[in-house]
Amino acid sequence: MRCEIRHITEYRYPKPAWDSFNEVRLYPASGERQTVRSFHLLVEPEAEVYTHRDYFGALVHHVHVHAPHTFLKLQAEAIVDTHAVPDPGPVPFSALREVSGVDREFLTFTARVPAGDWPEVFGVKRPAPGDDLPTFLMDLTTHLRQRFTYSPGATAVNTPLAEFATHGRGVCQDFTHAMLAITRRLGIPARYVSGYLYSGGELRGAEATHAWVECLVPGVGWVGYDPTNDCLARERHVKITHGREYTDVSPVRGTYYGGGRGELDVDVRVYAEQ
Incomplete structure (x- = not known):
């Protein structure tokens, strides 16, 4: 099955925030059950992004927005093929x-x-x-x-x-x-x-x-x-x-300075074809 995924995370702040750091764990795994065809992470406003593998092998994107901002959008888009695997047989x-x-x-x-x-x-x-x-x-x-x-x-x-x-x-x-x-x-x-x-x-x-x-x-x-x-x-x-x-x-977590009490909206859509 081919799955197209769009995951949008939006933060809005009543006052300008700055030095926003976020860890993003949204890159799908590859293995026997699935194959990642593509992945893109779009960030608004402009941000510094780098990656590393965490202890469990996940690809983590680190997103750092230096400048003052009242809005932050993280949009992850992926295409993944999932594969059928046999059910487990008897095991005592x-x-x-x-x-x-x-x-x-x-x-x-x-x-x-x-x-x-x-x-x-x-x-x-x-x-x-x-x-x-x-x-x-x-x-x-x-x-x-x-x-x-x-x-x-x-x-x-x-x-x-x-x-x-x-x-x-x-x-x-x-x-x-x-x-x-x-x-x-x-x-x-x-x-x-x-x-x-x-x-x-x-x-x-x-x-x-x-x-x-x-x-x-x-x-x-x-x-x-x-x-x-x-x-x-x-x-x-x-x-x-x-x-x-x-x-x-945790898919997205982070910290920031200023901003006041922010609001969070998350929208996830998964489309599939056999």
């Missing part, structure tokens, strides 16, 4: 004993994905060593989709996971952090994925950047699961990057 849960090295980093708990008895909190039955891991992960994806309500505006970017567990309403970030907390507690390496979603009117979370989970299935690799939509991450999912939690993959 006991195969996770073989996980070692850097993959174990994604068993680490963080501020947004804290340690806790999350399987019990979310009503998830612990699997037995002989249970099939991919089946368990798909069942978990379904469980979270059925247990919680997708409700834009119900949570904020800093809403604690425990609050989402209690109130039962949130967005894709909350569903993803919940699945990360459960899988890591059960010894399944799992990472937070930031990306885009071509909805076609059928899937939830396409109005901005989307989030889902990649879990390590021994002998297979990293497999994407989308608990917001109860599905595997397939051709409609366009990956930008991954990390331990949202903080590692």
Whole structure:
């Protein structure tokens, strides 16, 4: 599937701001699942832009606007081809004993994905060593989709996971952090994925950047699961990057001097053809 993506972030300030620094993580990843055909980052007003690869391999654009300004526009445009990959075959849960090295980093708990008895909190039955891991992960994806309500505006970017567990309403970030907390507690390496979603009117979370989970299935690799939509991450999912939690993959973040209390508008459009 060929996906054309336009992502516009606009800041408006009541007073002039200056020395605005922004980190932009919007360059899609390349790999087995997808190929980046083109990418352009347009910045208004004129800015100094340079790039580097972060710890997780994402290409980060650093945008520095020196001059006073009351408006900043970051427009990312990309064309990405996504590819079908086979579903994982049977793998016993006991195969996770073989996980070692850097993959174990994604068993680490963080501020947004804290340690806790999350399987019990979310009503998830612990699997037995002989249970099939991919089946368990798909069942978990379904469980979270059925247990919680997708409700834009119900949570904020800093809403604690425990609050989402209690109130039962949130967005894709909350569903993803919940699945990360459960899988890591059960010894399944799992990472937070930031990306885009071509909805076609059928899937939830396409109005901005989307989030889902990649879990390590021994002998297979990293497999994407989308608990917001109860599905595997397939051709409609366009990956930008991954990390331990949202903080590692925030699409745009930055600082500035002056300006007063600014306003932020984000518009994401994904067009696709088979």
